Amino acid sequence: MPPRTPRHARTPSPFARRAVPGLAALLFLALLTSALPAAPALAAKAEDMGAAVTGGKVSADLRYRYERVDRADFGPEAEAGTLRTRLGYRTGDLGGSNVFIEFENVVTLGPDDYDSTTNGRTAYPLVADPEGTEVNQVYLERRLAGGIRLRAGRQRIVLDNARFVGNVGWRQNEQTFDAVSLVDDHAPGVLFSYTYLWNVNRVTGADAAHDSHLIHLVRASPGGGAISLYGYLLDAEADPAGASATYGARYAGVYPQEDGRVVLTLEYANQGAYRGSGLGSNDYRLAEIGAVHRHTTAKVAYEVLGGDGTDAFQTPLATLHAFDGWADVFGTTPPAGLTDLAATLAVTARGTEIRGVYHAFGADRGGTGYGTEWDVRLEKRAGAHTFGAAWAAYAADGFGVDTDKLWVYTQASF
Numbered sequence: 001m002p003p004r005t006p007r008h009a010r011t012p013s014p015f016a017r018r019a020v021p022g023l024a025a026l027l028f029l030a031l032l033t034s035a036l037p038a039a040p041a042l043a044a045k046a047e048d049m050g051a052a053v054t055g056g057k058v059s060a061d062l063r064y065r066y067e068r069v070d071r072a073d074f075g076p077e078a079e080a081g082t083l084r085t086r087l088g089y090r091t092g093d094l095g096g097s098n099v100f101i102e103f104e105n106v107v108t109l110g111p112d113d114y115d116s117t118t119n120g121r122t123a124y125p126l127v128a129d130p131e132g133t134e135v136n137q138v139y140l141e142r143r144l145a146g147g148i149r150l151r152a153g154r155q156r157i158v159l160d161n162a163r164f165v166g167n168v169g170w171r172q173n174e175q176t177f178d179a180v181s182l183v184d185d186h187a188p189g190v191l192f193s194y195t196y197l198w199n200v201n202r203v204t205g206a207d208a209a210h211d212s213h214l215i216h217l218v219r220a221s222p223g224g225g226a227i228s229l230y231g232y233l234l235d236a237e238a239d240p241a242g243a244s245a246t247y248g249a250r251y252a253g254v255y256p257q258e259d260g261r262v263v264l265t266l267e268y269a270n271q272g273a274y275r276g277s278g279l280g281s282n283d284y285r286l287a288e289i290g291a292v293h294r295h296t297t298a299k300v301a302y303e304v305l306g307g308d309g310t311d312a313f314q315t316p317l318a319t320l321h322a323f324d325g326w327a328d329v330f331g332t333t334p335p336a337g338l339t340d341l342a343a344t345l346a347v348t349a350r351g352t353e354i355r356g357v358y359h360a361f362g363a364d365r366g367g368t369g370y371g372t373e374w375d376v377r378l379e380k381r382a383g384a385h386t387f388g389a390a391w392a393a394y395a396a397d398g399f400g401v402d403t404d405k406l407w408v409y410t411q412a413s414f
Helices: 017-034 039-044 046-054
Strands: 057-071 078-090 097-113 132-143 148-155 176-184 190-201 207-220 226-234 244-257 260-273 282-293 296-305 338-349 352-362 369-382 385-396 403-413
Touching: 057 097, 244 282
Parallel strands: none
Antiparallel strands: 057 078, 057 403, 078 097, 097 132, 132 148, 148 176, 176 190, 190 207, 207 226, 226 244, 244 260, 260 282, 282 296, 296 338, 338 352, 352 369, 369 385, 385 403
């Protein structure tokens, strides 16, 4: 496989990085200008604008979580008690537009013996929930004729099941994106979106400058299934050698049965070099089948992230905690790739769910076993409130170290 192209020799981006902030400002200004034809009328009727602003909607979300991490390569265990608070406000309609702003604060409340990535307590295992306050989301949204929605600013983006693009909602400080996005849903059963992305606001509070494009199309069938086609062209300033182009298709089908349904998910994607990065070509494959009978769900899935020994299929914008084990051992795909044979059993009754998952991990290249993991969660939902406890136990056998994690949490959303 040819070596990766040095950064100075890479094919220049159509958008020079130094121009990205200016481009973003121009895109935001263009969207704002498109929302202003009614401005003279609004100025003449200030009370209408006042009503739109004061008649908006306030949102609030609080989540307290205790997390304990025991890793075989650390002496002490990590213990973290953190409170996440979000406060948001969406204006009423402003001539076909609205503005949304949301603040987020994370503080330690209780145990603080953990490495948050920013507190310097590296003698303890990692719990990536640093303290801090930030603007989590702030965007201008404009509805155009024909069902097209334009959104410019910092925003939450989740595509399909968040396997490739998501908000990492499990962490206290979620991942959001500085972007301009277009969503077209005017055709029944069809949803098309395009996003130009210039910055990722990571869960650690750090910024990651990007010059990336997300293209996504979903076609839902009358029978309950959906087909997704996508292209993700990712170029992060901090990792030009890792710039990648991912193209794929996903089918998620639901087949009603007496007292239940059968679910089937099939997905394939290929990831390769982008803008001369020199990455090798690797595939992603997923096959999942399951059955839902009244209150019980059982599923078996086999997932492969290909690796050639040097490069592997990576998902840097994914909601990783939801995949490949809750112990988060595989945040980065190993060079030899990753296979995950997973079995899930869940029972739900009266707003309470008990879920258990077993994983058997291995290498895509060479077939080496990596380890196994058990995940168990008990969660109760009552109106706006959620109460839960979860446990993950990874037993290493060729990759990583034995890792146990425990969570107890409560959340309220309004």
